[in-house]
Amino acid sequence: MISGTGIVKTFRQRGDVLGKNEVKALRGVDFTIPEGGAISFIGESGCGKTTLGRIIAGLETHDEGEITIGGVAMSSLRTRAQQPHFRRIQLIHQDPYSALNPTRTVHQALHDPLKLRARETGRSSQWIYERAEELLGLVGLDPGYVLPRYPHQLSGGMRQRVVIARALTVDPDVLVADEAVSMIDVSLRLGILRLLRDLREQLGVSLLYITHDVATARYIGADGDMYVIYRGQVVESGPTETIINQPVHPYTQSLLSAIPVLYGVEQPGAEQVTPIDSLTTAAVGETVDDAGCLFAPRCPFRTERCTRERPVLGDAVPALQDAEGRVHACFHPIERQVAATSVQAP
Amino acid sequence: MTLATAAHAPEGGTTAPAVRIRDLTVVYKTPAGELPAVSEIDMDLPAGTITGLVGESGSGKSTLALSLLNAVQPPGRISSGTVEIDGLGDVVPLQGDKLRRVRGGQIGYVFQAAQNSLNPLKTVGKQLLDLGRSHDVDDLRALVSEAKELLGRMGLDGARVLDSYQHELSGGMRQRVGIMLALVLNAHVVVLDEPTTALDMITQANILEIIRNIHAERGLTTLVITHDIGVVAEVADQLAVMYGGRIVERGPVRSVLGEPRHPYTQGLIRAIPRLTGDIDQARALPGRPPTLGTIPERGCVFRDRCELRMSVCDTVEPVLERHADQLVACHAVAGQEPDGGAPTDDGQEQT
Numbered sequence: 001m002i003s004g005t006g007i008v009k010t011f012r013q014r015g016d017v018l019g020k021n022e023v024k025a026l027r028g029v030d031f032t033i034p035e036g037g038a039i040s041f042i043g044e045s046g047c048g049k050t051t052l053g054r055i056i057a058g059l060e061t062h063d064e065g066e067i068t069i070g071g072v073a074m075s076s077l078r079t080r081a082q083q084p085h086f087r088r089i090q091l092i093h094q095d096p097y098s099a100l101n102p103t104r105t106v107h108q109a110l111h112d113p114l115k116l117r118a119r120e121t122g123r124s125s126q127w128i129y130e131r132a133e134e135l136l137g138l139v140g141l142d143p144g145y146v147l148p149r150y151p152h153q154l155s156g157g158m159r160q161r162v163v164i165a166r167a168l169t170v171d172p173d174v175l176v177a178d179e180a181v182s183m184i185d186v187s188l189r190l191g192i193l194r195l196l197r198d199l200r201e202q203l204g205v206s207l208l209y210i211t212h213d214v215a216t217a218r219y220i221g222a223d224g225d226m227y228v229i230y231r232g233q234v235v236e237s238g239p240t241e242t243i244i245n246q247p248v249h250p251y252t253q254s255l256l257s258a259i260p261v262l263y264g265v266e267q268p269g270a271e272q273v274t275p276i277d278s279l280t281t282a283a284v285g286e287t288v289d290d291a292g293c294l295f296a297p298r299c300p301f302r303t304e305r306c307t308r309e310r311p312v313l314g315d316a317v318p319a320l321q322d323a324e325g326r327v328h329a330c331f332h333p334i335e336r337q338v339a340a341t342s343v344q345a346p
Numbered sequence: 347m348t349l350a351t352a353a354h355a356p357e358g359g360t361t362a363p364a365v366r367i368r369d370l371t372v373v374y375k376t377p378a379g380e381l382p383a384v385s386e387i388d389m390d391l392p393a394g395t396i397t398g399l400v401g402e403s404g405s406g407k408s409t410l411a412l413s414l415l416n417a418v419q420p421p422g423r424i425s426s427g428t429v430e431i432d433g434l435g436d437v438v439p440l441q442g443d444k445l446r447r448v449r450g451g452q453i454g455y456v457f458q459a460a461q462n463s464l465n466p467l468k469t470v471g472k473q474l475l476d477l478g479r480s481h482d483v484d485d486l487r488a489l490v491s492e493a494k495e496l497l498g499r500m501g502l503d504g505a506r507v508l509d510s511y512q513h514e515l516s517g518g519m520r521q522r523v524g525i526m527l528a529l530v531l532n533a534h535v536v537v538l539d540e541p542t543t544a545l546d547m548i549t550q551a552n553i554l555e556i557i558r559n560i561h562a563e564r565g566l567t568t569l570v571i572t573h574d575i576g577v578v579a580e581v582a583d584q585l586a587v588m589y590g591g592r593i594v595e596r597g598p599v600r601s602v603l604g605e606p607r608h609p610y611t612q613g614l615i616r617a618i619p620r621l622t623g624d625i626d627q628a629r630a631l632p633g634r635p636p637t638l639g640t641i642p643e644r645g646c647v648f649r650d651r652c653e654l655r656m657s658v659c660d661t662v663e664p665v666l667e668r669h670a671d672q673l674v675a676c677h678a679v680a681g682q683e684p685d686g687g688a689p690t691d692d693g694q695e696q697t
Contacts, residue, residue, distance in 0.1 A: 044546040045517070155634055156403070185402040186573050190617045190630040212546040219619035219628060244621055258551035259621065260576030264604030266620070275548065339621040343604075 002056065002089070002174060002206070003032040006065035009051055009232075025051045027232040028065065030313075033174060038200060038207040038221030040240070042214055042255065043229035052229070053176050053210045058086025070173075090167035094179040096159035100151040106162050107132065107147040113169040135165040138202075139195060157188035164195065174206045175199070181216060193219050214259060218244060225325065228252045231294045234313050238326025248320050248333035250275075251295045261340040269338035276300050293331070305331055364567060365391040365414065365535060370427035372409050372418055374638060381638045383409045383422065385591045388666075391535070393432070396561055396568040398578030398599060400614075401588035402635045407571050408458065410588070411537050414569070415449050416440055431535060451481055454528030456521075458539040458571075463524060464512040470523055471508035474530065481531055489530060496526045499563075500556050518549035522556065529560065536561075537569045542577055554580050575614065579603055587611050590636045590647030592663075597672030607674040610648050646677065654678035 009026040025048045033039055033056075041049040054060040056067065067074045069085040077085070093099040100109060114128045133143040139161040151159055160180065167175060177196060181189045193216055200207055209220045217226060218240055226244075227237040228251065236249040247253050250273055257272035275298040292307040293299070299306065311317075314327035320335065321327050367389045373380040384406040391397050401407040412418050414429055416437045428436045434452055437445070449455070457463040465473055471490070478489045494504030500522045512520060521541060528536055541557065542550040558581055561568050570582060578585055578599060585599040587610065595608040606612045613631040620628065633651035641647055649659040658677050666673040667680055674680075 044548055155637075157634060185635060186575070187402055187614055187617055187631040188634060190619065190628055193619070194630055214547075215619040215621050218621065219625055222625050255547055256621070258547040260550075260554075260574070260580045262576060262579045262603055262615070262618070264579070264600035264602070265615065341622045342620070 001033065001035050001071075002067070002069050003030075004056070004065060004067045005030050007031075007052065007055060007062050007067070008064035009048070009055065009060070009062045024232050026055075026062070029227075029229070029232070029234055031227060031234075031237075032225075033206050033208055034224075035173075036200065036204045036206055038209065038224035039227065040209040040211065040217035040221050040224070041227050041229055042211065042217060044212060044255075047229045048232040049210050049229050050178055053091065053178050053208065056174075056208065057089050057091040057176050058082065059091065087170055088173040090170065090172040090175055092160075092163055092167055092175060092177045092180045095183055096156055096163050097151075097183070099163045100159060100166075102151055105148055105150055106136075106154075109162065109166055110135065110147075110169060113166065117170060131169075135168050136162075138168065138199070139165045140191070141165070155188075156184050157192060160184055160192055161195065164192075164199075168199075168203075172205060174208060176208045176210070177220075178210045179212075180209075182211070182213070189216070190219075196220055212255075214244065214256060228255065233294055233329065235295065235330070236326070236328040237313070238322065239324060242322070242324070242326050244339050245337070246335040247338065248326075248335050249295075249328045249330045250299045250301050253336050253338045254298075256338045259340065265343060266340040267343055268340050269336075271336040272338050273300065273336065293329075301332055301334075303332065364393040364432050365569075366428075366430040367410075367414075368428045368430070370410070370413060370429060371425045372406070372413055372422055373425045375421035375423075376638065378639060380425070381641070382425075383591050383638055384413070386427070387591075387593055389586060389593060389596070391567050391569055392584070393567055394565055395583040396557075396570060396581050397584040397586060398582030399569060399571045399586050399588060400573065400575055400578055401571075402573055404635055404637050405588040406591040407588050408539055411455075411539055411569060411571050413438075414535070414537055415453055415455055416445055417449065417455075433534075447481060450477065450528075450533070451531050452533055452535065454531070454533030454536040456524045456528045456536070456538045456541060458543070464520060466512055469509055469511055470515075474508065474527065477527060477531070483531070493526055493530050496529060497522065499560070500525070501552075517545055518553060521545065521549075521553055525556065525560070529564070529566075534565075535567045535569075537571070539571045541570065541572070542574070543572070550577070551580075557581055575603070575618065587614070590641045592647055592675065593666065593673075594648065594675050595672060596666065601671040605670075605672075607669055607672055607679045608648075608676050609652050609654050609678070613651070646675075648676075652678075656681075 007026050007029045011023040011025055013021050029052060041052060043049045051060060055062050072085060074082050110132045111128060114131055118128050136143040136146055141158060141161050181192050184192055196207060197220055199205055207220060209217050211217050222240050224240060225237060226240040227234050230251045236243060236247065236252045243252060247256060253273040254275045257274060261268045292309060293311050296302045296306040311329040311331050313329040314321055316329050316331050320333045367387055370384060370387045371382055372384040373382050387410060399407050409418060413424055418424055424438055429438055430436050434448060437448060440448060474493050475486055478486050483489050497504035497507050502519060502522055507523060542553050545553065570578065572578060582599045585602045586593050586596040589610050595602060595611045602611060603615065606615055616629050617631050618628060631651060636647065645661050646659040646664055649655050656677055664675040664677050666675045669679060
């Protein structure tokens with residue numbers, strides 16, 4: 001199990017000693033990845049979800065807060081001693097075209113981490129070959145075809161499968177998939193999502209899925225939790241189906257309303273929410289002073305209290321903070337049905 | 347092969363040119379000979395409508411769009427066919443200066459990743475002036491105020507944006523600048539290549555709204571190219587599905603999505619994970635899309651991934667035939683309902 005409490009990350013520009021131009025990427029985020037479970041981080045670009053993923057994978061440091069991996073608090077360890085813990089968490093990048101070294105064959109890409117693994121566990125070099133073939137079989141590739149090839153000889157979907165196989169070489173406990181299918185052809189996307197789901201069932205690896213595509217997040221982790229992140233703060237989290245079907249935070253509702261509706265097959269949700277000033281959103285977000293609710297400048301339901309006071313996740317108002325795990329950071333939570341539904345009953 | 351045209355045209359639609367593509371073939375020169383990326387396509391863009399062109403990478407959708415500008419780059423070339431645009435005639439024989447004036451002048455093109463199609467060394471305003479000069483615009487002041495007005499309508503501060511370099515703008519803002527540059531010379535035909543790829547959901551919804559509004563205000567004829575059926579469902583009137591360089595299904599967007607006939611369209615729609623309902627309704631399409639080298643020379647291009655494959659599919663290429671509202675190129679669909687009657691929903695399961 002991996003958990004984080006109060007993760008804060010602030011990026012400063014060079015020479016910005018007074019912190020005038022600092023970017024608050026994360027403002028105190030709590031999360032839990034249960035053993036063999038799946039959770040997802042949802043949000044717009046720039047909301048901090050990728051930074052959080054990189055911190056969890058040990059590729060980025062954080063300023064405040066604590067990450068606990070398998071009961072061990074990372075802050076109690078030196079950087080070197082942290083490494084074996086972070087190795088249990090493997091990151092799958094968005095872009096399978098740049099994640100593989102173009103001058104090395106698939107065999108070479110898998111060989112090195114496996115060699116390391118073989119040395120650790122005292123296995124023979126024969127095992128490396130067997131294991132490489134086994135892993136490629138696991139991700140649905142034909143080892144005989146793929147092993148001797150260079151990345152450019154493979155399609156995007158195959159490359160992403162190779163990247164997943166490479167992540168599996170070190171027997172990780174958690175796979176962090178950051179927009180793992182957004183660059184894959186539409187007809188092949190579902191295959192990769194399916195593979196991640198199968199790996200979770202077969203190997204018991206946990207999944208952290210980072211995306212702005214809520215429907216794929218639901219496909220991967222319908223039984224897990226969903227965290228909706230806005231400007232570095234979790235604004236709503238809880239069981240995936242609850243968040244999609246009865247969201248209470250206006251930001252979650254705007255995000256779900258923005259998903260294209262497959263007219264002809266689906267109909268839009270009855271109470272869709274559009275953020276105000278939606279056309280100039282990019283400009284608004286940056287200039288708000290930090291006193292009130294972060295979403296208040298774009299929120300169609302804001303009141304005077306929202307611009308004065310910052311709501312705290314799980315503690316803003318008692319209403320609609322479920323015992324089942326749904327928590328939100330909104331002073332005026334109302335359940336709205338915004339997700340598109342199928343026209344014909346299934 | 348013309349779809350009902352005038353039905354969707356807005357009031358201003360009479361002046362907007364329609365585009366007629368006939369028998370268009372575009373080939374790329376490879377070591378294995380000249381291979382067709384787009385073969386023998388007939389398509390109309392009815393005046394005043396938004397047509398969505400959906401296909402995966404390598405389906406030839408971008409090549410088809412580039413041939414509207416006669417801008418297919420070597421080693422590719424248009425080997426046969428015509429692209430007629432109202433008021434311009436056939437653009438395929440155009441060359442040199444004449445062609446340059448048509449591009450950007452009458453036909454606007456918003457490139458894939460408009461984020462990266464701006465010059466990083468010049469402000470947006472300078473690039474706008476370059477565009478004006480290269481099209482011999484006399485009144486550059488008017489051009490600038492037109493650009494500001496367009497940007498204003500898309501929710502941006504025109505003066506500020508024109509003074510900015512591309513790195514000072516966010517992805518959604520750059521995309522809007524791309525749309526502005528495509529429209530500022532009063533283009534009537536606009537091609538948008540992957541307008542929302544790499545944008546997140548809320549920005550995507552905004553851009554789609556802008557496309558819809560501007561399209562209606564200016565009475566444009568718009569072609570939206572994308573791999574995302576959801577995007578097309580949101581903005582388009584007409585939908586054409588491309589596979590392996592051919593159009594396999596075409597028709598009004600709601601009928602194609604609601605009652606897809608071609609097995610590829612059905613598979614594509616089935617492969618989209620949904621927000622509600624049974625998760626396992628979504629099923630992956632087996633196999634993978636063909637590349638230029640693996641497109642079969644004879645027979646149906648989709649047969650290797652098709653569950654309705656018959657022996658005739660190996661030898662004879664299906665042609666687009668009318669079934670109710672749609673045009674479908676599939677032997678199995680043609681066989682199912684020779685009279686063109688509406689099939690039942692579970693038609694594909696019984697076969």
